[in-house]
Amino acid sequence: MKRDVADFWNLLWEATLGLCALFALLNLFAPPQDLPWVPLDLNRPIGSATGTKVAAFDIARTAAPDQVEATTEACMAALRGADVQVERAEDTDDGGFCQVRGAVRITGGDVTPLSPSVVMTCPLAVRYVLWDRQVLRPAATEVMGSDVARVDNLGTYSCRRVYGSVDASARPSEHARANALDVAGLTLEDGRKVTLLGDWDGAGPAGGDGAVLLKRLRDGACRVFSTVLTPDYNDAHKDHFHLDAASYRLCATGPSRTRRAAADSESG
Template sequence: MATRATPVADLWSGLWAAILAACGLFALVDAFAPPQDLPWKALDLRQPVGAATAAKLAALEVSDADSAQRAEKLTAQCLTLLRQAGVTASRVPDQDDGGFCVVRGAVRISGGEQAPLSPAGVVMRCPMAARLLLWDRETVQPAARAILGAQATRIDNLGTFACRRVYGSRDAAARPSQHARANALDVSAVRLSDGRRVSVADDWDGSGPAGREGEIFLRRLRDGGCKVFGNVLTPDYNAAHRDHFHLDAAAIGVCARKRN
């Protein structure tokens, strides 16, 4: 005479079936989904920006609370990723003026497979440099080819490090700018292989030398920047940014688009 399964046995049987199904689904996702979309896969700056890229970049950030040993470990990991992606970068000494302007885990990019910065030799925190690399490869270069039919050969900038408060405020209550952490870059223009220069000051509204194509190009740069940077501040944000993009790696920020 057959025995009837108990409710507990049915529950365990169903639970094991669910576990096996979940393991099978995980194996399929792990094998076939793009690695840049999977948070458990290691970051690779040679891959496109994916759903998990921002979180992986954030995991490389050095916080004020991190020990010197952890800061060096994270920065070394970040430097390795840059070099694997074809970037020539070197570690620079930390800076600390006593607590206001603190730069930890910074690097200097001196060459490699990306559009060089002009002026060159600027210092920035390593995860910011990684974001800049992804922006160049995934946004700046494709946009230059598709919209302007040229290669982006140089990115003009107004610098990274400046020991000041936001907007240069003298109010002691104002928070430090991301520039005071070397965690930001101000981009003023992009130079092209055909000799053209598309600048934020002249071409943002489409009336400058680059015409309507320059306007479209700059907005493509803004939109792509919003995928990898914390803050992307443009002329639409305020008058202080009328001639440049402010790009930084803040944990929480805004992507400045004109409100209609």
């Protein structure tokens, strides 16, 4: 009996040493962005654990006020640690489903400005900075040969249900929480503009390169945001990307509405 107990403890000790060795090897060789226990670094590429780290800043609807402040302060500290200037904004509560908790505003620093400046949830701001650094700026430089001066947007907060529905059973829009950003296009440092309305199909002022850039931005956004809706999705998004941080995932990558309509007519 004593020998059985000793064997058990020896086995447990060996397993513990093995786990410690594995943990050390992962810390040594695995990319930090793929390790859930390594703090979020907005300067690192998007990894398999990035979404989990950002989600740690999400605020539950039932969170107490002190939890809201503590979580938002930690989120803002992550932004400030990445040289992003951010300030706490006023929260909103209409007494119904339109509630913004943990609101912030990006005011400057190492981030492409949003025009106009908007209030958003702090986790959405973190996702925007990741998209800006890891997707937007590299893609614009590579495809268009110019850095980005500003991102032109259609806002974040709107007290409404999805698609503006008046049906009380319809799901509230993420805009009702300032947890969604609508991007209409961008202005490059050299003065050129790329817009979703004009350049999505490559026939606009930015030409084929503009369309290539927008598709790159969409694909990269799908790695950062929970929901990405595009002009391919429906007419309501013909002039902007809808980027949000909802609890579910949806990445609208096509096919385009034109191709879907053609397929439907052929099958009909």
